[in-house]
Amino acid sequence: MKKNLIVAFYFIFFWIILPTGLIIGSGWIDEKYFPDRILPEYFSPIGWLFISIGFVSLVYTVMQFKKISGLYPVSALPPAKLIEKGVFAYWRHPIYLFACFIFIGISLSIKSFGFLFVILPLTLISVRIYIWIEEFLLVKRFGEKYLLYKKRVPLVFPKFINVLRVLATPLFRFWFRMKIYNPENIPDSSPYFVISAHRNYFDPFFISYALPHMVRHICTYEMFRGRIKSAIFKLMGAIPKKRYKTDQQSNRLLIKALIDGYAIGLFPEGGRSWTGEMRSLKPETLRLLQHYYKIPILPVRLEGNYHSWPRWSNGLLKADLNVVIGEPFNLNPGMKLEEINSILQLKIGNRPKIEETITCRSKNRIGKLSIVIYRCPNCNVIEALKEIPPDNLLCNSCKKLFVLQPDLKLTYSIDNESRTESIHSIYQKIKIRESDLGKLSGKLTRPSDSPVISNAETLIYISTGQYWAEKGSTFKLKMIGEILLTNQRILITSGENEFTLNLMDIDAVTIESNYKLQIYQKKTDHLIQILFQSSSALLWQDLLVLMMEKSLSKKVITR
Numbered sequence: 383m384k385k386n387l388i389v390a391f392y393f394i395f396f397w398i399i400l401p402t403g404l405i406i407g408s409g410w411i412d413e414k415y416f417p418d419r420i421l422p423e424y425f426s427p428i429g430w431l432f433i434s435i436g437f438v439s440l441v442y443t444v445m446q447f448k449k450i451s452g453l454y455p456v457s458a459l460p461p462a463k464l465i466e467k468g469v470f471a472y473w474r475h476p477i478y479l480f481a482c483f484i485f486i487g488i489s490l491s492i493k494s495f496g497f498l499f500v501i502l503p504l505t506l507i508s509v510r511i512y513i514w515i516e517e518f519l520l521v522k523r524f525g526e527k528y529l530l531y532k533k534r535v536p537l538v539f540p541k542f543i544n545v546l547r548v549l550a551t552p553l554f555r556f557w558f559r560m561k562i563y564n565p566e567n568i569p570d571s572s573p574y575f576v577i578s579a580h581r582n583y584f585d586p587f588f589i590s591y592a593l594p595h596m597v598r599h600i601c602t603y604e605m606f607r608g609r610i611k612s613a614i615f616k617l618m619g620a621i622p623k624k625r626y627k628t629d630q631q632s633n634r635l636l637i638k639a640l641i642d643g644y645a646i647g648l649f650p651e652g653g654r655s656w657t658g659e660m661r662s663l664k665p666e667t668l669r670l671l672q673h674y675y676k677i678p679i680l681p682v683r684l685e686g687n688y689h690s691w692p693r694w695s696n697g698l699l700k701a702d703l704n705v706v707i708g709e710p711f712n713l714n715p716g717m718k719l720e721e722i723n724s725i726l727q728l729k730i731g732n733r734p735k736i737e738e739t740i741t742c743r744s745k746n747r748i749g750k751l752s753i754v755i756y757r758c759p760n761c762n763v764i765e766a767l768k769e770i771p772p773d774n775l776l777c778n779s780c781k782k783l784f785v786l787q788p789d790l791k792l793t794y795s796i797d798n799e800s801r802t803e804s805i806h807s808i809y810q811k812i813k814i815r816e817s818d819l820g821k822l823s824g825k826l827t828r829p830s831d832s833p834v835i836s837n838a839e840t841l842i843y844i845s846t847g848q849y850w851a852e853k854g855s856t857f858k859l860k861m862i863g864e865i866l867l868t869n870q871r872i873l874i875t876s877g878e879n880e881f882t883l884n885l886m887d888i889d890a891v892t893i894e895s896n897y898k899l900q901i902y903q904k905k906t907d908h909l910i911q912i913l914f915q916s917s918s919a920l921l922w923q924d925l926l927v928l929m930m931e932k933s934l935s936k937k938v939i940t941r
Contacts, residue, residue, distance in 0.1 A: 383746040385459060392456045404501050405488065411496030421493035429490025432563050436483030441537070443469045443476045457516065459558040464524050466531060466571045467594040472540045474517075474532060478509050513537070513682040522524055527571070534596060542617035554591055558690055558703040567680070571595075571940075574678040574710060575671060579660045582647035583685035584698075585618075587920045589647055589682055592705040598639045599647035600632070604894050619644070625652075626890045626902040626909070626939060640677065650716050650726055652941035653892075656920060657806035658688040658790065660731050664941060668719045668726075675715050681708035682727035689742045689790055692805075693896060694753045700743035739787040746772035748786055753896060754805060756918040757812040758782065758794060765917060812922045816932050819869075843925060845917035847880060849874045852909040865912060867925060869911050869933060872901070874912075881908070890939035891926045893919045901908045901926075902939070 412419070416581055424529075446468040450453055451461035457475050468706045469476040485505050487758050489497040520528045554560040578585060586599040598619040604610040606622045621639065623632040639646060648671075652664040671679065682705060689701035707730055713722060731891045752767040752775065761780035775784040775792070793802045837840060845865045851859040861941040863876025883901065890902035899912045899919045914922070923940065930936045 383689075387415045388458050389454050389456055389660060392454075392458070394777040401485075401488065404405075404485070404497065405492065405494075406506065408492070408497035408501045409495040410495055410711075416495040417497040421490070421495065421498065423493070425490045425493050429487045429833075432483050432487030433491060434487075436480045436487060439469075440477060440480040440484065443480060446470075447477070452619075458662060460523070463570060464527055464531060464597070466535075467568070470542050471535065471594040471596065472544045474535050474537055475513055478513060479538065480504060482509060482825065486758065521539070527643075532843075533642060534644060541596065541619070542840075543590060543596060548588070550587060550591060554588070554703075555757070557698070557700060560588070560591070560705065562705045562707070564709075565592075565705045567709050568595075569678055569680065569710055570591060570642070573640050573643050574645050574672070574680050574684055576647045576680050577650055577671075577682055577730055578643055578682040579732070580653065581653050581655045581658060582691045583654070583686070584691060585649065585654075585684055585687055586647055588684055588705060591643065592707070593680075595645045597645045597647045600636065602894075603629075607857070617757035621646075625941070626904065627907075642672070645680075650730075654693045655688070657809050658692065658732075658737070658804070659806040660727065661941075663723050663726060665719060671713060671726075672717060672719065672722055675713040675717070675853045678710040678712055680710045681726075682706070683708065683730055683733070685733070685736055686736075686740045689740050692749070692790065694751050695747070697749075699716070699747055699777070700739060702773070729930055738789065742790060743788070747788075747790075748773050748775065750896070751775060751805070752787065753810060753918045753920055754809055755881070759784070759808050759812055760794070760847070765921070781923075814921065815927055818929060819929065835873075837865075839870050839881060841866060841868055841920075842929070843867045845914050845922070847912055847914040847917070850911040850913065852911070856910050865914070867913050867922075867929075869929065881910075885926070885930055886934060886936065888930065888938060889924050890928070892940060893923055899923060 386685055386803070428561060438450070444455055445933065447465065447470075448464050448466055451463070453459050453461050466670045473479055473496075475585075482505075485502060489502045494501075509858040517528075517532065521532075524531075576589055576593065578589060586601070590597045590599075596619060598621055600621045600623050601615070603622045605615050605620065605626045621632060622636045625630055626706055636646065642830065648661040648666040648667055653661070653669065655661055672931060685704040685706060687699045687703060690699050691697070691705055692699075711725075711729075713725075720940045744905050748769045748771055750769065752765070752769060755767055757764045758777040758779060760782040761777060763777070763779040766777050766779040767784070768778055773786040775786070776782075777784075783796060784792045787793055787802070791802050791804050793800065795801065819842060847865055848859060849861040849863070849865075851860050861874055861876045861879055863874060863879070866873040866875070869885075872883045883903070887903050887905060888901055888906040892899070894900050894911070896920055897913060897928060899914070899922050899931070900909060901912070902909045912919075912922075927940060930938055
């Protein structure tokens with residue numbers, strides 16, 4: 383009963399008596415000091431717009447506060463825990479903010495000079511002083527936790543990532559028809575790790591949209607090349623990580639983000655899946671989670687993300703997207719990497735029965751599927767497939783037609799028998815194997831204008847493309863020409879110009895942006911990038927990895 387009386391008093395005083403008194407006071411000020419002054423007529427509808435936005439937002443915030451805490455937002459009845467979810471993840475004091483919107487709207491709607499230039503400034507100053515006092519008391523109640531919350535969450539202007547979240551609402555709600563399941567599993571406060579399988583460029587945005595806390599995703603350093611792109615990703619809170627070496631700067635940023643209480647987004651695979659199936663998890667990520675075992679892990683399944691933008695697609699496709707939030711958990715101290723790997727695979731791995739029900743609603747969906755299916759499943763000729771929009775792959779060698787279905791499976795016929803297989807299943811069949819290397823070299827003839835290839839070398843494959851070398855934070859174009867792969871080295875040649883890279887000196891072979899093959903030498907800290915004119919970068923990666931593992935007994939980084 384006492385609580386209800388307190389809530390009623392606050393409501394009557396702050397939302398009836400106070401606004402009424404301010405309006406009466408502004409009328410007295412207008413009559414005494416601005417008798418001949420009146421705001422233009424068009425201020426009134428603008429004022430009502432402010433009132434409408436402020437009132438709806440205020441009611442929504444109050445209801446959200448009540449749902450999370452079980453109490454109404456009354457200073458005399460403070461909640462037992464700090465509220466960081468919902469609107470309170472965007473602004474520290476959204477109730478006061480939206481109340482100010484209403485007061486601004488009142489001053490404009492009644493076209494009062496006194497309210498706009500006297501009452502309103504004094505009201506805003508009073509609100510700011512009240513916030514300062516309240517935050518002083520909150521620091522006393524919650525200590526370091528509130529100081530970190532204050533550091534993460536702004537007072538008035540939301541962070542860039544939260545602005546993007548609002549702007550992305552129409553895309554996520556109507557294009558992807560996104561649904562969020564089990565939001566009650568989201569921890570009340572950060573820090574915590576968010577883990578998910580990675581199959582879509584937009585995966586970090588899907589996660590950030592679904593969670594109330596700001597998530598700082600660890601992403602490849604490639605996203606920070608270029609001033610404009612780097613500035614945007616910094617505003618989004620992304621943490622850059624270099625793939626090929628120990629990145630002390632990234633480690634410092636990660637530690638600071640955890641100390642500041644942010645949620646950290648991790649994709650344990652280290653790169654987007656080509657076929658929709660979950661890839662093996664990177665040991666570096668497993669060791670990170672092993673080290674920070676005291677920090678909770680929130681598993682998130684993104685269902686439909688492969689169908690809405692598979693890696694080989696030219697852009698966004700239409701597909702329904704489900705964000706399924708699992709129960710947070712902690713790792714046990716001393717847990718081995720193999721155990722952690724098994725747990726994560728179970729928590730975020732694909733659910734085949736669910737995946738089979740998801741379809742792509744776009745008609746033109748074929749994209750550049752030949753990047754992945756780089757060899758004809760029928761005649762085994764390499765790089766013979768060609769996309770024919772909207773949904774066909776045609777082999778230029780055997781003329782076999784493969785049709786990409788809405789569920790992103792390929793349908794084709796062999797010996798009058800119709801077959802339907804997943805992209806993953808077909809890729810596993812056509813992927814380059816050790817037995818293919820001899821067949822490839824036997825079909826190639828040494829170009830007459832190529833650099834000298836010794837008798838000890840075997841020519842494996844030939845393509846054309848661009849050779850770029852890393853310089854600072856960018857890449858510089860060095861050569862456009864022929865790219866030859868032998869059993870000992872990569873040769874890039876254009877006229878008299880030549881670049882040679884011995885296979886034994888290669889420590890990493892990764893693919894960036896689907897078309898760029900990046901090759902790293904740890905000994906010289908040298909990173910080069912090859913952009914192929916028509917060949918599949920995935921084919922070249924498979925070739926290089928296979929040759930180095932089988933012929934040179936050397937494993938390389940591929941993500």
